[in-house]
Amino acid sequence: MNLILFGPPGAGKGTQGALLAERLGIPRIATGDLLREALRQGTPLGQQARAYMDAGDLVPDDVILGMVREALDSEAARRGAIFDGFPRTLAQAEALDDLLRAMGRDVDAVLVLEVPDDVIVKRLSGRRTCSRCSAVYNIYFDPPRTADACDRCGGVLVARPDDNEETVRRRLEVFREQTEPVLAHYQRTGRPVIRVAGDRPVPEVQAALEHALDAVARKTVA
Ligand code: ADP
Ligand code: AMP
Secondary structure (H helix, E strand, C coil): CEEEEECCCCCCHHHHHHHHHHHHCCCEEEHHHHHHHHHHHCCHHHHHHHHHHHHCCCCCHHHHHHHHHHHHCCHHHHHCEEEECCCCCHHHHHHHHHHHHHCCCCCCEEEEEECCHHHHHHHHHCEEEECCCCCEEECCCECCCCCCECCCCCCEEECCHHHCHHHHHHHHHHHHHHHCCHHHHHHHCCCCEEEEECCCCHHHHHHHHHHHHHHHHHHHHC
16 A cells, blocks of 8 residues: 655654554655654765755755655565655655556555644644654653653653744644645545544544545455
């Protein structure tokens, strides 16, 4: 299956994407994670992306598409993938269509997580990520057992530099202006676009997504 997890920053794409990836046995391709890894390693790509990310703006399409092409080439992704935070522009969506078509594949469904802006601002101000294993917590909604330490590996938990309120507002603006219109592309081209209320506990959102996917699978088989 090739799925797109769609939604504003902080909607829960990473949280749900990790659960879905485990359930379906296919990798999650998260362009934000790939960019942060490039930054951490100090690669030229990471250096090129830094200013855009710090400002809450989109990194240029060619940079993103190079990364996605490489990720899709991997052995792990040969049975499908869950795209998280990608595509974010119409050009990226069209390029993904071409890439998948060349592999004899298609986007099977777009799962849209809907969360109101005030909830997003609160979630992102409370997001903490493990600097060692990248596990994600929330000091309000899903706190670690020990403050500032990862339950799984003991690594130090840090806030993302772009999760400050000013940058979050900019990221929301960019989402509304450049990313949300991408949904029309999927509707126009007949791919299932399924909206799920994301402002409820993680297991409830997870169950709603799995329910939606079962319906897609039944239609694909029928
Ligand atoms: P995204 O990948 O869409 O930016 P994340 O999955 O990183 O979003 O979630 C953003 C923050 O909100 C994280 O701190 C996460 O722990 C928290 N979170 C995710 N899903 C929920 C939920 N259903 N209810 C409350 N908090 C959530
Ligand atoms: P995320 O981890 O998805 O919240 O992304 C963090 C930042 O990385 C964004 O604010 C953008 O600057 C950049 N980014 C991630 N994915 C993309 C993408 N598909 N297109 C453009 N920029 C991206």
